[in-house]
Every structure is written in structure tokens, then in C-alpha cells.
Amino acid sequence: xxxxxxxxxxxxxxxxxxxxxxxxxxxxxxxxxxxxxxxxxxxxxxxxxxxxxxxxxxxxxxxxxxxxxxxxxxxxxxxxxxxxxxxxxxxxxxxxxxxxxxxxxxxxxxxxxxxxxxxxxxxxxxxxxxxxxxxxxxxxxxxxxxxxxxxxxxxxxxxxxxxxxxxxxxxx
Numbered sequence: 080x081x082x083x084x085x086x087x088x089x090x091x092x093x094x095x096x097x098x099x100x101x102x103x104x105x106x107x108x109x110x111x112x113x114x115x116x117x118x119x120x121x122x123x124x125x126x127x128x129x130x131x132x133x134x135x136x137x138x139x140x141x142x143x144x145x146x147x148x149x150x151x152x153x154x155x156x157x158x159x160x161x162x163x164x165x166x167x168x169x170x171x172x173x174x175x176x177x178x179x180x181x182x183x184x185x186x187x188x189x190x191x192x193x194x195x196x197x198x199x200x201x202x203x204x205x206x207x208x209x210x211x212x213x214x215x216x217x218x219x220x221x222x223x224x225x226x227x228x229x230x231x232x233x234x235x236x237x238x239x240x241x242x243x244x245x246x247x248x249x250x251x
Contacts, residue, residue, distance in 0.1 A: 121158070134151065136149045136225075145226075152222055155220075174246065175199050175206045178197055202221055221246075227242075
């Protein structure tokens with residue numbers, strides 16, 4: 080009986096020591112994603128590098144919720160239902176068709192916030208939502224990036240951020 084009492088006291092003392100240990104910190108690992116897909120026309124499609132899958136970029140988020148991103152490579156390519164993906168389309172015009180930014184626990188940025196603070200760039204040239212890239216930069220391949228230049232009210236450590244840009248490539 081004495082051994083059991085001593086063991087119980089030793090376990091209680093160990094538990095109290097663990098609970099009274101140094102201050103603790105925590106961190107969150109976050110994975111986010113969207114269902115991938117491309118709406119293909121009868122003559123053109125958009126792919127990732129070298130005709131492959133479009134790879135996700137990474138958001139580099141600051142403590143205030145503003146962010147920049149790594150580039151995502153997009154290629155305009157010939158397409159037909161029989162032969163599939165073909166050569167690069169050299170006369171593709173690129174357009175930003177939509178932008179969505181979501182902060183967990185905060186919500187989706189409003190159209191006004193996106194219009195004022197979120198910038199999409201093609202090959203380093205800032206685009207305006209829904210305005211086509213200039214004819215000078217018509218090309219088969221673009222590197223797309225997104226950034227939010229403003230702080231977001233309500234973000235806290237561990238807030239997940241997702242950004243999605245819908246892009247249209249048109250043969251001109």
C-alpha cells in the first residue's frame with residue numbers, strides 16, 4: 080500500500096512539474112487548396128510549365144494579413160479534343176477575370192477591398208481586374224503573382240489565407 084501511495088505521489092509531483100514548466104508557445108501548420116481545373120475551349124487551353132499541371136503558388140503572409148506570393152506559371156496552348164494539348168499559342172492575350180481572397184475567421188475580402196488593395200501581376204506588370212494585358216505583352220507564357228498591400232482587421236496568428244485568381248487566355 081505504501082508503494083502505491085508513493086507512486087501516486089511521485090506521478091502527481093511529475094504532473095505538477097510538467098504543468099508548471101516554462102511558458103509554452105504554439106504554432107499552426109496550414110494546408111489549403113482549391114479543386115484544380117481548366118475550362119478548355121475547342122482550340123485553346125491553359126496549362127502549367129511545359130504543358131503540365133498548373134502548380135499552386137505560395138502566399139508569404141505578414142502578421143497584419145498583407146501578403147505577396149510566389150509566381151505561378153501559365154501557358155496558353157493549342158488544344159483539340161482528339162490530340163489534346165499542343166504547341167504554345169504565340170498570340171495569346173491574358174485577362175484577369177476574377178480575384179478571391181479568403182481569411183479564416185475573418186471572411187472573404189469585399190470587392191471594394193480587392194479593388195483598392197489586391198494587385199495581380201503578369202510577368203511583373205500590375206494588372207487591373209478584368210482589363211486585358213496590353214498588346215505589347217501578348218505572349219504564350221505568363222508568370223502570375225498576387226499581393227494584398229493592406230492590413231486586414233481581425234487576423235491573428237494562425238489565420239489561414241487563400242487567394243485565387245481566375246485568368247482567361249484569348250487567341251487574338
